[in-house]
Amino acid sequence: MIEFIAGKYNFWIAIILMMIGFYGVIAKGNLVKKIISMNIFQTAVFLFYISIAVVDGGTAPVLWDKNVPFDNPLPHVLILTAIVVSVATTAVALALIIRIYKDYGTIEEDHIREIHTKRVTEARKNELC
Amino acid sequence: MNFVEHLHVLIVAIPLLAVPIIPLVGRLRLDFSWYFTFLALSLSFFMSLNLLMNVWGSGPVSYFLGGWRPPWGIEFHFDLLNSFVMVVTTFIAFVSVIYAKQSVANEISYDKIPAFYAVFVLFFVGLFGMIATGDIFNLYVFLEITSLAGYALIAAGKRRYAKMASFNYLILGTIAATFIVLGIGYLYMATGTLNMKDLAERLPEVYESRVVFTGLAFIIVGLLIKMAVFPLHLWLPDAYKYSPSVVSAAMAATSTKVAAYVMMRILFSIFKIEFNVIGIPITELFIYISSIGIIVGSVLAISQTNIKLMLAYSSIGQIGYIVLAAAMMNPVALSGGIIHILNHALMKGGLFFVVGAVAYKLGTEKISDFRGLGKRMPLSAFAFTIFSMSIVGVPLTVGFVSKWYLVTGAVASAHWYVIPVILLSSLLTAIYFGRIINLMYFSKKPDEGEIIRNEAPFGLVAPTLAVAGLCIFFGIAASVPIEIAAKAADALIGGGLWK
Numbered sequence: 168m169i170e171f172i173a174g175k176y177n178f179w180i181a182i183i184l185m186m187i188g189f190y191g192v193i194a195k196g197n198l199v200k201k202i203i204s205m206n207i208f209q210t211a212v213f214l215f216y217i218s219i220a221v222v223d224g225g226t227a228p229v230l231w232d233k234n235v236p237f238d239n240p241l242p243h244v245l246i247l248t249a250i251v252v253s254v255a256t257t258a259v260a261l262a263l264i265i266r267i268y269k270d271y272g273t274i275e276e277d278h279i280r281e282i283h284t285k286r287v288t289e290a291r292k293n294e295l296c
Numbered sequence: 297m298n299f300v301e302h303l304h305v306l307i308v309a310i311p312l313l314a315v316p317i318i319p320l321v322g323r324l325r326l327d328f329s330w331y332f333t334f335l336a337l338s339l340s341f342f343m344s345l346n347l348l349m350n351v352w353g354s355g356p357v358s359y360f361l362g363g364w365r366p367p368w369g370i371e372f373h374f375d376l377l378n379s380f381v382m383v384v385t386t387f388i389a390f391v392s393v394i395y396a397k398q399s400v401a402n403e404i405s406y407d408k409i410p411a412f413y414a415v416f417v418l419f420f421v422g423l424f425g426m427i428a429t430g431d432i433f434n435l436y437v438f439l440e441i442t443s444l445a446g447y448a449l450i451a452a453g454k455r456r457y458a459k460m461a462s463f464n465y466l467i468l469g470t471i472a473a474t475f476i477v478l479g480i481g482y483l484y485m486a487t488g489t490l491n492m493k494d495l496a497e498r499l500p501e502v503y504e505s506r507v508v509f510t511g512l513a514f515i516i517v518g519l520l521i522k523m524a525v526f527p528l529h530l531w532l533p534d535a536y537k538y539s540p541s542v543v544s545a546a547m548a549a550t551s552t553k554v555a556a557y558v559m560m561r562i563l564f565s566i567f568k569i570e571f572n573v574i575g576i577p578i579t580e581l582f583i584y585i586s587s588i589g590i591i592v593g594s595v596l597a598i599s600q601t602n603i604k605l606m607l608a609y610s611s612i613g614q615i616g617y618i619v620l621a622a623a624m625m626n627p628v629a630l631s632g633g634i635i636h637i638l639n640h641a642l643m644k645g646g647l648f649f650v651v652g653a654v655a656y657k658l659g660t661e662k663i664s665d666f667r668g669l670g671k672r673m674p675l676s677a678f679a680f681t682i683f684s685m686s687i688v689g690v691p692l693t694v695g696f697v698s699k700w701y702l703v704t705g706a707v708a709s710a711h712w713y714v715i716p717v718i719l720l721s722s723l724l725t726a727i728y729f730g731r732i733i734n735l736m737y738f739s740k741k742p743d744e745g746e747i748i749r750n751e752a753p754f755g756l757v758a759p760t761l762a763v764a765g766l767c768i769f770f771g772i773a774a775s776v777p778i779e780i781a782a783k784a785a786d787a788l789i790g791g792g793l794w795k
Contacts, residue, residue: 192467205470212478219485242484245433249477252440256470259447263463270456283457 177218184211198274202260209253216242305359307343308424311336311417322410329410341390348379367491373430377784381557382427384638389420391759392546398755403540419445423554433490443469450539461534468531475518482511522555526589529612536608541652549645553637556618564788582623587717590616594724629705631785636698643687646763650680653752670737677736679764684729686767689722693771
């Protein structure tokens with residue numbers, strides 16, 4: 168049992184981080200906190216990728232000496248791409264949050280929804296008059 | 297090197313190169329940005345037609361990016377299925393960019409138009425790439441390109457809540473994409489390769505492994521969110537409602553369908569059919585959720601008062617047909633699903649075109665304002681009628697063809713309980729579209745005077761009518777898409793896809 172937990176600790180860390188992020192995305196009402204949680208969620212997956220690249224006794228994948236075993240560089244490269252994507256997503260999300268804040272004066276999801284329903288009902292009333 | 301060899305990769309590359317150029321030329325003159333957009337996307341369309349003819353004539357083609365041979369390099373692989381989906385998507389891109397000219401000028405503030413077109417092209421680049429690629433990680437990258445462009449396009453909507461709709465989609469879309477990349481990681485762990493062909497060869501050895509199950513489960517859940525299949529559809533109605541009309545048309549017609557194509561690719565090409573039948577009860581699960589989704593989508597559509605929301609819920613029902621077709625695991629139903637990709641793209645794209653034309657002229661999206669549209673905007677109303685008959689499944693329209701194949705497929709594989717679902721949903725569809733047709737042609741307010749004819753401009757009506765014409769054309773001359781779809785479905789089921 169101990170071996171099951173300790174021997175695969177990299178997966179446990181990835182899973183725990185993922186669940187923290189996932190919980191935050193779902194449960195937090197603050198839009199910025201949602202984005203932070205989303206980043207944690209993505210980072211967990213990145214760590215998972217990096218950890219599966221490890222080779223026993225491997226060094227950094229730089230070819231100084233051909234006889235030394237080295238880690239698999241492919242997941243590293245993939246995650247570089249994924250990090251870029253994640254940064255772009257965060258940028259778009261933050262830009263959206265700025266616009267939302269300008270329109271609604273708040274970044275709490277509940278308040279935004281309240282203001283939205285209020286505006287919709289008012290618009291309906293004006294139409295009927 | 298000869299040029300023709302590179303023609304297939306240019307379908308993706310030309311629009312990608314156009315993306316940074318469009319805002320630059322837009323600075324010189326505003327019109328130029330549209331001309332460049334049109335040029336890039338129409339070139340893609342004609343090249344993909346050429347591609348489909350090539351593949352039809354002489355079998356699948358591969359293109360190695362940068363000359364690196366797979367499995368090390370990235371490969372674009374075209375077989376019948378993805379060149380067919382490519383033609384559908386590029387056609388929708390081509391038509392919607394024609395439609396976009398006047399619609400966008402009306403809905404987007406003029407200093408943002410060049411940037412809007414750049415993002416619009418980027419959205420399609422992502423979709424084209426998702427269709428073309430033969431590398432599963434590359435698929436994720438293109439998926440994120442199209443999603444990111446999609447968020448920006450939705451946020452370009454005029455109404456204030458558009459940003460919030462876009463944000464909600466961003467959260468769900470990112471969760472979906474992260475699930476997909478995690479699933480890809482699991483598959484990579486089990487096989488050590490990312491090339492789809494290579495995966496298909498190496499996976500059978502590890503079908504028993506739990507890593508592979510988990511990987512597939514993550515990828516499928518991610519794709520179901522992207523497709524907006526019933527329990528995971530929550531982002532879709534707001535996203536379609538608040539986005540500019542040309543964006544809702546382009547998105548509704550293409551993005552969920554491309555995700556459905558990716559699902560077919562993963563279920564049938566990367567994982568062999570034996571895995572799906574024996575492995576986990578994923579197909580039965582699909583049949584249940586898509587059947588529920590078809591009914592729930594149709595029922596929710598009936599209760600809407602906003603036309604865009606109604607069409608969005610109808611989309612949720614319609615995507616259920618494609619999932620259902622894939623889940624029944626037999627070639628007849630699957631070819632029905634592949635044709636439905638074309639048919640639903642035509643019908644839903646066309647319907648959103650009409651909605652955009654109505655919004656252009658009357659500035660409304662309320663269903664009650666469609667009253668008297670048959671006299672006010674006769675051409676648009678006529679096109680709307682054709683699309684709705686097609687979506688209900690009236691014979692001589694495309695909708696009938698795909699429903700026919702779905703039902704015969706269900707009979708062939710003895711999924712009897714699917715047939716009442718399809719028939720019931722046709723009935724429900726008839727209810728909510730019948731209501732609008734009734735409003736357009738036969739309903740009149742008593743105190744209203746003579747209705748003046750006030751048709752939308754030619755630039756909006758022409759593409760709508762062209763799509764409506766295709767709806768009828770492929771309903772009568774159905775043999776062309778059916779032959780392609782049937783061959784593609786046979787290849788998928790037989791697992792002989794890569795040969």
